[in-house]
Amino acid sequence: MSKVMKKVKTIKIDLEKCNGCRACELICSAYHAEPKYSSNNPARSRIRMIREPLQDVYLPVYAGEYTPAECMGRDKYVIDGKEYEECAFCRASCPSRDAFKEPDSGLPLKCDMCEDEEVPLCVKWCIHDALTYEEREEEVEEEVMVEEIETGLKSLVDKYGFENLVDTVARLSQKEK
Amino acid sequence: MRYAETGYNLEIDLSSGNIERVESDPGLTELYLGGLGTNAKLLWDRVPPETEPFSPDNLLIFSAGLLCGTPAPGANRTIISTYSPQTLFMAFSMMGGFFAPELKYAGYDKVIFRGKSPELVYVWINNDKVELRDASHLQGKGAVETETLIRQELGDPNVQVAAIGLAGENRVYMASIEHGRSSASRLGIGAVMGDKKIKAIAVRGTKDLNIARPAEFMEICNEVMEYIPERDGNPVPGVMPILAGLGSPKEMLIHDEKWHTENFMWGNARTRQKNYWTKDVEEKWKETQESVRTRLISCYNCPMKCGAIVSVPGISRYMMKCFSKLTYTMAAYSDLDFGFRIAQRATEYGVDGFSMPQVMAFALELYEAGILTDDDFPGMPSDNEGRFYWLLDRIVRREGIGDVLADGVYWAARKIGNGAEEYDHNTIKKHEQLPLKLSMLNPIYFLMWATGEKINITQIEGNFPQAPFPTMEEKEAFVKDWIHVPDEKFKDYFLKWELRGENSFPYYPTPEATCDIVDWQETMHYIDDSLGMCAGLSSFPLKPPYHIHNFPKLISAATGIDIDKDELWKIAKRNRTLIRAINVRKGLRRADDKPPENHWKKRFPELEEQLLNAYYNLKGFNEDGVPTKESLHDLNMDYISEDFEKRGILKDEQSDEES
Numbered sequence A: 001m002s003k004v005m006k007k008v009k010t011i012k013i014d015l016e017k018c019n020g021c022r023a024c025e026l027i028c029s030a031y032h033a034e035p036k037y038s039s040n041n042p043a044r045s046r047i048r049m050i051r052e053p054l055q056d057v058y059l060p061v062y063a064g065e066y067t068p069a070e071c072m073g074r075d076k077y078v079i080d081g082k083e084y085e086e087c088a089f090c091r092a093s094c095p096s097r098d099a100f101k102e103p104d105s106g107l108p109l110k111c112d113m114c115e116d117e118e119v120p121l122c123v124k125w126c127i128h129d130a131l132t133y134e135e136r137e138e139e140v141e142e143e144v145m146v147e148e149i150e151t152g153l154k155s156l157v158d159k160y161g162f163e164n165l166v167d168t169v170a171r172l173s174q175k176e177k
Numbered sequence B: 001m002r003y004a005e006t007g008y009n010l011e012i013d014l015s016s017g018n019i020e021r022v023e024s025d026p027g028l029t030e031l032y033l034g035g036l037g038t039n040a041k042l043l044w045d046r047v048p049p050e051t052e053p054f055s056p057d058n059l060l061i062f063s064a065g066l067l068c069g070t071p072a073p074g075a076n077r078t079i080i081s082t083y084s085p086q087t088l089f090m091a092f093s094m095m096g097g098f099f100a101p102e103l104k105y106a107g108y109d110k111v112i113f114r115g116k117s118p119e120l121v122y123v124w125i126n127n128d129k130v131e132l133r134d135a136s137h138l139q140g141k142g143a144v145e146t147e148t149l150i151r152q153e154l155g156d157p158n159v160q161v162a163a164i165g166l167a168g169e170n171r172v173y174m175a176s177i178e179h180g181r182s183s184a185s186r187l188g189i190g191a192v193m194g195d196k197k198i199k200a201i202a203v204r205g206t207k208d209l210n211i212a213r214p215a216e217f218m219e220i221c222n223e224v225m226e227y228i229p230e231r232d233g234n235p236v237p238g239v240m241p242i243l244a245g246l247g248s249p250k251e252m253l254i255h256d257e258k259w260h261t262e263n264f265m266w267g268n269a270r271t272r273q274k275n276y277w278t279k280d281v282e283e284k285w286k287e288t289q290e291s292v293r294t295r296l297i298s299c300y301n302c303p304m305k306c307g308a309i310v311s312v313p314g315i316s317r318y319m320m321k322c323f324s325k326l327t328y329t330m331a332a333y334s335d336l337d338f339g340f341r342i343a344q345r346a347t348e349y350g351v352d353g354f355s356m357p358q359v360m361a362f363a364l365e366l367y368e369a370g371i372l373t374d375d376d377f378p379g380m381p382s383d384n385e386g387r388f389y390w391l392l393d394r395i396v397r398r399e400g401i402g403d404v405l406a407d408g409v410y411w412a413a414r415k416i417g418n419g420a421e422e423y424d425h426n427t428i429k430k431h432e433q434l435p436l437k438l439s440m441l442n443p444i445y446f447l448m449w450a451t452g453e454k455i456n457i458t459q460i461e462g463n464f465p466q467a468p469f470p471t472m473e474e475k476e477a478f479v480k481d482w483i484h485v486p487d488e489k490f491k492d493y494f495l496k497w498e499l500r501g502e503n504s505f506p507y508y509p510t511p512e513a514t515c516d517i518v519d520w521q522e523t524m525h526y527i528d529d530s531l532g533m534c535a536g537l538s539s540f541p542l543k544p545p546y547h548i549h550n551f552p553k554l555i556s557a558a559t560g561i562d563i564d565k566d567e568l569w570k571i572a573k574r575n576r577t578l579i580r581a582i583n584v585r586k587g588l589r590r591a592d593d594k595p596p597e598n599h600w601k602k603r604f605p606e607l608e609e610q611l612l613n614a615y616y617n618l619k620g621f622n623e624d625g626v627p628t629k630e631s632l633h634d635l636n637m638d639y640i641s642e643d644f645e646k647r648g649i650l651k652d653e654q655s656d657e658e659s
């Protein structure tokens, strides 16, 4: 069982410090424009400010994975008496909502932690530290990965049957080539 | 491709319901930038001076500034322009918040309204889809409430809404346009919106806004972002706290109100309470403010936190900025708790926090003087605070005496007569001013109060310190990193300026130096108002992140139009002159350029005339305050002198010698 080092990038979000300026959204969209900073459009941002000033709701959420299917149900959080919108804390680009999709094409958006930058742009432009960046190294066992795959596959086998699954994998690998 | 601007305006004819997307002339951007500048050009071209403010032919223009929607921090102003029902001159008022950038992302620089809708409507701008929607269910609703209702109705929390309350619907001259924590309050533009029967404008945009030379542009934006915390963390010593840092006055953050409460006038700009700020008051007010202030908040893409969410127990939440927490308090001789409470109702009604309290205090003065009687105030409570609520409710509904007062102090005084005119002592060009009464004439402020087209001192004053520093050491320390001056001579003006003796008020700064100082401050405001830049990061504070030396680079990189310092200065002068010309065509002359009679106890008529002459001379106006043919020619505005000659405002032969 071999061990590997993995870089973990974390953005800590302190809701109390957010002033709702949306600089994070704006600068993310500008940074990811082609060429860089050539256009601005917060709707293309990979961070999304959920802002309900009169409810005192200020919640920056980062775009996570794309999901082809929505959840079976929706969640709704109430924290300290503040009601957050449906699925507010979810990071998925999901068919149930417009968030984290390119406005024209509908293609999913995902935060890439501003790959080439030392500090993510949204963090840099949030000068009140509602967003702060931390990096750390973590030792992980490769084994974990295998285990994860096994669990995942098992659930798929349960759902679709072994044959179907093998067929699909074969078809996918065909496409990859 | 157009850069920084979208290149399109939305033209909405409310009478016919016709909506068009019209490409704008890029040549106008080079001459007037955008925002206020191009608004003024539209008013000049399309609304003749004979047009009444409440005529369907009057335009109401909502414009994003040229840099709104770009990453330039603080570029978020919406500039709203029309003809004022109160002053009968051009009205322009700015609001911060999130509206202007959203409009740009929807693909428009301006929304231009003409005509009048037969029924109350709201406008829904969703990128290319624009519609007029029935607003009958919103009639009489509060401005803040309306924003929430519309957002719910449209089912999108990112929709930005600007709305009027009852005051605008009833064409009250103090009516504002409210938008979240911001508002465009001055000069009665909310009344024009109500007259056109627009309850609100809702906008949502998801399009790209382009930058011409991104790397160059971001370099300055990054410098600004780095400078802001550095500058704000190092307040300028020797000036009052609200002027020491950046942003608009941080009234929501700061508790210490010694300066305002002891220097500004209470009631109808009447009484100064010199020892008001006691320990007890301080503690009580601090407690009040901390108990109601929920969070400090910003406008779009700005790290300053000039506004706040205010939650007073028992009444619905609202947002506040700046000075309105004190205007009602001081007009009613009350306390901060009252100020926060009544401001909630006033915000829902949508009224100007400067003018409204003064109108009410004015009415109560007339009542005490016996000019208005019990018959005018049927059922008014006997306590001062109760009376303010009572009056506020009547004025926004135009009920009884409220109908008279709804036109503001100037017009109400003339309608009431019987000596009421005497009590109209704090208006300029028919518009209520800050409640300030001082002793020694200040030549700089004399010119700014007298000549400002905005008719509001906070929109003219700015980059030059308001008072001399006591010692040479302090002065030298101040000028050391004063890179913002357009010319080294400003440092000299400041270094020589003293509290007492020969180089003090009223004869120092000299008329020439005074004009330069006013010119600089005014120029910066005109640049901001065209770019949609918040004055709080530029023309208002000392040593701001934006100034005459980095603006040209920023604008050039954003738009791709190369503009240097001199050219930018010239554009600002052009815009300033254009607005003067619009007002001249509406009848403005030298006689109108004056501060309230009692603003200073010690006045110097001869010096004041001299100051005015010098200012007109520098601005290229003749001695009647009318732009001359030569200066209009230099500013590429021959179309104005042609019009002036046709109207007999300028005579052909005379104009040659004026400047």
Ligand code: SF4
Binding pocket: A017, A018, A019, A020, A021, A022, A023, A024, A025, A049, A060, A122, A125, A126, A127, A128, A130, A131
């Ligand atoms: S930049 Fe920071 S303060 Fe501004 S909205 Fe984003 S998280 Fe909030």
Ligand code: SF4
Binding pocket: A027, A028, A031, A045, A046, A047, A062, A063, A110, A111, A112, A113, A114, A120, A121, A122, A123
């Ligand atoms: S880390 Fe980078 S990609 Fe992710 S949201 Fe922030 S700016 Fe966008």
Ligand code: SF4
Binding pocket: B074, B076, B096, B097, B246, B247, B248, B297, B298, B299, B300, B302, B303, B304, B305, B306, B307, B534, B535, B536, B537
């Ligand atoms: S400085 Fe204040 S008022 Fe100006 S944009 Fe920033 S938050 Fe708004």
